[in-house]
Amino acid sequence: MAIDVQFAKMNGLGNQIIVADMRGRADAFTPHAAVAINHDPATAFDQIMAIHDPATDGTDAFLRIYNNDGSEAGACGNGTRCVVQALAAETGKTAFTFQTIAGLLDAAEQEGGMVSVDMGRPRFRWDQIPLEEEFADTTGIELQIGPIDAPVLHTPSVASMGNPHAVFWVDRDVWSYDLERFGPLLENHPIFPDRANITIARVVDPEHIVIRTWERGAGLTKACGSGACAALVCAARKGLTGRTATVTVPGGDLLIEWRDDDHVIMTGPAEYEFAGLLDPATGQWQRQVEGANDNAGAGAG
Numbered sequence: 001m002a003i004d005v006q007f008a009k010m011n012g013l014g015n016q017i018i019v020a021d022m023r024g025r026a027d028a029f030t031p032h033a034a035v036a037i038n039h040d041p042a043t044a045f046d047q048i049m050a051i052h053d054p055a056t057d058g059t060d061a062f063l064r065i066y067n068n069d070g071s072e073a074g075a076c077g078n079g080t081r082c083v084v085q086a087l088a089a090e091t092g093k094t095a096f097t098f099q100t101i102a103g104l105l106d107a108a109e110q111e112g113g114m115v116s117v118d119m120g121r122p123r124f125r126w127d128q129i130p131l132e133e134e135f136a137d138t139t140g141i142e143l144q145i146g147p148i149d150a151p152v153l154h155t156p157s158v159a160s161m162g163n164p165h166a167v168f169w170v171d172r173d174v175w176s177y178d179l180e181r182f183g184p185l186l187e188n189h190p191i192f193p194d195r196a197n198i199t200i201a202r203v204v205d206p207e208h209i210v211i212r213t214w215e216r217g218a219g220l221t222k223a224c225g226s227g228a229c230a231a232l233v234c235a236a237r238k239g240l241t242g243r244t245a246t247v248t249v250p251g252g253d254l255l256i257e258w259r260d261d262d263h264v265i266m267t268g269p270a271e272y273e274f275a276g277l278l279d280p281a282t283g284q285w286q287r288q289v290e291g292a293n294d295n296a297g298a299g300a301g
């Protein structure tokens with residue numbers, strides 16, 4: 001055990017991301033380390049993006065994605081943009097192919113610094129999301145919260161973007177809903193055997209959706225890229241929007257395009273904050289002083 005993994009604290013529209021360089025190593029983050037790193041306000045995060053050596057020819061890296069409760073996820077749009085920005089700065093390359101536990105994804109840094117990620121094809125079949133029981137129509141499933149005769153949220157659309165999403169459509173301001181209270185109840189509802197990311201969405205017009213997301217394994221976030229993709233594809237399926245829209249998350253805007261070849265492309269920014277070294281077994285870390293050869297500052301242990 002040693003504090004020897006280089007990391008960058010970054011964010012994608014306020015989605016708090018740790019990009020950790022696990023290349024050349026056989027070990028992996030422990031759930032204990034993820035929880036400990038999140039416990040320190042300086043390194044509190046929504047996801048860790050662990051860059052491992054590629055496992056398949058033709059890919060640049062294998063990405064393992066950890067939520068702040070230590071669980072693993074198949075997709076993280078904002079985190080993938082952060083990884084692209086970090087690797088582009090390191091290598092000078094602008095286009096990458098990554099493998100995750102959910103499949104392959106291509107991503108590229110655009111001129112001007114925005115990053116586009118091909119989030120793959122959405123899946124809508126009940127057993128692909130997955131749901132505990134069969135629903136023929138996943139544009140709106142039977143699920144509600146609040147009084148039985150006056151539900152606060154009901155009939156979500158569901159989709160997998162490599163991870164499970166439920167999108168509840170609302171007419172009022174998305175901030176007028178107590179997502180902190182309803183989020184955990186819905187995330188852990190028995191209809192979702194793998195839990196789910198919970199989004200409330202208001203369609204402003206056919207080219208604009210406003211969302212807030214309670215993330216599975218991470219809680220309230222300022223941005224959820226895969227949630228923005230899920231909102232757009234579910235809205236388009238219901239005829240509420242076209243196949244391209246700006247999705248406004250609390251941290252800013254993402255451009256989401258559901259191409260004719262069925263792939264969903266997400267474009268948005270990524271931002272570097274600071275660098276350090278960490279131990280993926282314990283979560284102990286040290287801040288790296290820019291321009292200095294040594295490290296200073298102590299972190300969580």
Ligand SMILES: N[C@@H](CCC[C@H](N)C(=O)O)C(=O)O
Nearest residue numbers: 073076077078163224225226
């Ligand atoms: N922040 C993410 C999604 C992260 C994964 C999620 N919490 C899960 O467990 O599925 C994004 O930007 O897509």
